Amino acid sequence: MAVSHVVLLGTGGTIAGQAGRADDNVGYTAGQIGVAQLPAAVPALSRFSLQAEQLVQLDSKDMTHAVWQQLALAVERHLARPDVAGIVITHGTDTLEETAWFLQRTLAPSKPVVLTAAMRPATALLADGPQNLLDAVTVAARPGVSGVLAVLAGRVHGALDVRKWHGYRVDAFSSGDAGPLALIEEGVLKPLRPWPTDEALPARWQAPVAEWPRVEILASHAGSDGTLVEALLGLGCRGLVVQGTGNGTVHQSLELALCKAVAQGVAVLRASRCLGGGVVGAPADALPSAAELTPAKARVELLLRLLVGEGAGA
CATH class of the missing domain: 3.40.50.1170 (L-asparaginase, N-terminal domain)
Incomplete structure (x- = not known):
């Protein structure tokens, strides 16, 4: 045909x-x-x-x-x-x-x-x-x-x-x-450039949406602390995307709370609030990077990784 x-x-x-x-x-x-x-x-x-x-x-x-x-x-x-x-x-x-x-x-x-x-x-x-x-x-x-x-x-x-x-x-x-x-x-x-040729993730996205993990975005800003992290974990969040400043930097008080969340098994990705670019490189002890993904797309990525059991990755 x-x-x-x-x-x-x-x-x-x-x-x-x-x-x-x-x-x-x-x-x-x-x-x-x-x-x-x-x-x-x-x-x-x-x-x-x-x-x-x-x-x-x-x-x-x-x-x-x-x-x-x-x-x-x-x-x-x-x-x-x-x-x-x-x-x-x-x-x-x-x-x-x-x-x-x-x-x-x-x-x-x-x-x-x-x-x-x-x-x-x-x-x-x-x-x-x-x-x-x-x-x-x-x-x-x-x-x-x-x-x-x-x-x-x-x-x-x-x-x-x-x-x-x-x-x-x-x-x-x-x-x-x-x-x-x-x-x-x-x-x-x-x-101008090649078309995308990625491989699809396993089809666990077909599971009932009520079973999808809760993943939220929170922002790092002047005066940040860990209060929202604790609140979101209390709501059952399994993943968090932090919208960092600059090159994905995170306020020290918020970062401390996020590191505690990671130790408890919560997946975290670090993105940038800048309109251009993404997160480039990382110190050895930094939270996992979302690289070029915007915070909104990083949330989608983390949700799908959790569905297939991959977590935040490196």
């Missing part, structure tokens, strides 16, 4: 949002337009064979583990079809990087799984969603592309590096120092 279809999986977000006025780019309601209706705003999509499936309609700030699991199962099901070239997921921007990393680590797909989104609602005077959707479908239909990707504002980002760095601008996403994997200009895909 010839590979011909691109599957659109809808989860809501600003790309499917509506506002009461065309000049209102912030006072909108996300997830109002069905994914099957979105291609109507993009006549050029008529040259592709599209199949749409609405999974949920939500603002991605309200993303849940249950939706992640539902999404991963749907992606896995469609990727197994020989007639599917790739998948496009319409998503909100707020947690897109987390969903991307979750899908990359759980599925590591050999076909393209492309997340796309918008910073302006579909009703805006200059909506960015239609172009992003066209670009995303173009990438998903391209033979030889693999991995979980994010396509926004003419750039193709990998799940490992993509991060939302701005809260309002149309070009709100970056791959930091690594740079995008590719550019897409007037429908032409221009690769």
Whole structure:
């Protein structure tokens, strides 16, 4: 059977949002337009064979583990079809990087799984969603592309590096120092770096979400102490990500509490609150590093490692 279809999986977000006025780019309601209706705003999509499936309609700030699991199962099901070239997921921007990393680590797909989104609602005077959707479908239909990707504002980002760095601008996403994997200009895909080729973690993410370990993020800042660590352990947390200052540095009082937690069997990862870069190197006695992962993605990573029994690692 010839590979011909691109599957659109809808989860809501600003790309499917509506506002009461065309000049209102912030006072909108996300997830109002069905994914099957979105291609109507993009006549050029008529040259592709599209199949749409609405999974949920939500603002991605309200993303849940249950939706992640539902999404991963749907992606896995469609990727197994020989007639599917790739998948496009319409998503909100707020947690897109987390969903991307979750899908990359759980599925590591050999076909393209492309997340796309918008910073302006579909009703805006200059909506960015239609172009992003066209670009995303173009990438998903391209033979030889693999991995979980994010396509926004003419750039193709990998799940490992993509991060939302701005809260309002149309070009709100970056791959930091690594740079995008590719550019897409007037429908032409221009690769810059190799596509992701990771191996997927064991499929323990398919366990009921009620059984997933609790992993939380806490921040190091002036005046930090260990009070929140003790409180979170009391709530049953099995993993903690500390959003460190600078190159992942942690206030000495908070670090002491985290080291005690590690001694009790709690997994800890140390990330950086800086918008660019990650954690580079470490003293011999430092808490385990999240390396280039943002704090939000480090939480996803730690959760998945705990599910497969790996812990924080080194």
